Amino acid sequence: SLYNTMMLSAIGRSATTALLAISTRRSILLSSSTLASLAVVAAPFSSSSAIPGLPPSSSSTRSSPPSASGHETTTLSSSSDSSCADDVIMSTTTTTVAADIGYLNAADAAALDADLMSSPGFSLEQLMELAGLSVAEAVYDVAVADDGGTKTKKRALLVCGPGNNGGDGLVAARHLVHFGLDATVVYPKRSTKAHFINLVKQCEDVGIPILDEIPMDDDEGGYDVIVDAIFGFSFRGTAPREPYATAIANMVELQGRQEKSLLVSVDVPSGWDVDGGDLTGTNFRPDVLVSLTAPKLSSKKFRGRHFVGGRFLPPAIAEKYGVMMPPYPGKTQVMEI
Numbered sequence: 241s242l243y244n245t246m247m248l249s250a251i252g253r254s255a256t257t258a259l260l261a262i263s264t265r266r267s268i269l270l271s272s273s274t275l276a277s278l279a280v281v282a283a284p285f286s287s288s289s290a291i292p293g294l295p296p297s298s299s300s301t302r303s304s305p306p307s308a309s310g311h312e313t314t315t316l317s318s319s320s321d322s323s324c325a326d327d328v329i330m331s332t333t334t335t336t337v338a339a340d341i342g343y344l345n346a347a348d349a350a351a352l353d354a355d356l357m358s359s360p361g362f363s364l365e366q367l368m369e370l371a372g373l374s375v376a377e378a379v380y381d382v383a384v385a386d387d388g389g390t391k392t393k394k395r396a397l398l399v400c401g402p403g404n405n406g407g408d409g410l411v412a413a414r415h416l417v418h419f420g421l422d423a424t425v426v427y428p429k430r431s432t433k434a435h436f437i438n439l440v441k442q443c444e445d446v447g448i449p450i451l452d453e454i455p456m457d458d459d460e461g462g463y464d465v466i467v468d469a470i471f472g473f474s475f476r477g478t479a480p481r482e483p484y485a486t487a488i489a490n491m492v493e494l495q496g497r498q499e500k501s502l503l504v505s506v507d508v509p510s511g512w513d514v515d516g517g518d519l520t521g522t523n524f525r526p527d528v529l530v531s532l533t534a535p536k537l538s539s540k541k542f543r544g545r546h547f548v549g550g551r552f553l554p555p556a557i558a559e560k561y562g563v564m565m566p567p568y569p570g571k572t573q574v575m576e577i
Contacts, residue, residue, distance in 0.1 A: 372411020
């Protein structure tokens, strides 16, 4: 596949700095010598620099954050004197082999957004629409497409916060209705900004109920998927305040008592510090994470199905922030990594 070819090419260019993902649910540790031996196999692919998603072979080395083992690792590079730690952690997912697409810390995530919206550039409304569409596609994939083609109409509950992450959730709700799902939105603190008012109206126009709190005693058999769109990359790891502390606790409860319910977080699990993860002990563990643009540092501590949506990212900005774009196939807006 294209993804496998991309990975082989990456290993061929810089075996000892390749960070891999394998289709298992276990953490796997490979030594740099093992990766070096893989390079022998991958050597015929080492000249394939034109594969989508990979930077040209002349790109500079970019250091990534420390791995879970405490070692420092580096991303793909053609530098002849590049080095790496003795061990390289292999991130675990449920799909095919993939190259490390990089991680963004909170400061870089904010700076990248600012660059996207510089003039001329994207508007906030454009980015929100693209992000929400990506989220909806990932939710559809895990709730419908992976369910064996059942004809039962799926029910989605989207819990939206007061900021841009909540706006992504409102957009996703509308698209999910167009995709054939039954969507309900929980929006405890509605924004007074014109665009958010418009998003609410757009949801109402397609028959989406807008609630103030999560319905814990639903009499229609529960929800197939619960989407956490409360906090984004601006959250700094302090204990969530009300009404969102209760909303997070309610989502955890629903996830635990409804076996068929999948909990999906948008960009960063709510209550998690963007860089450090669950620092306040929320015990919030979504089943699925949809990273927008690129995974944030905290996603290193996530264990579950992981999607990335950011096909709209211009190559120059991706290169500036060291984001390795995955080769999105066809018309899809998200890719499982």
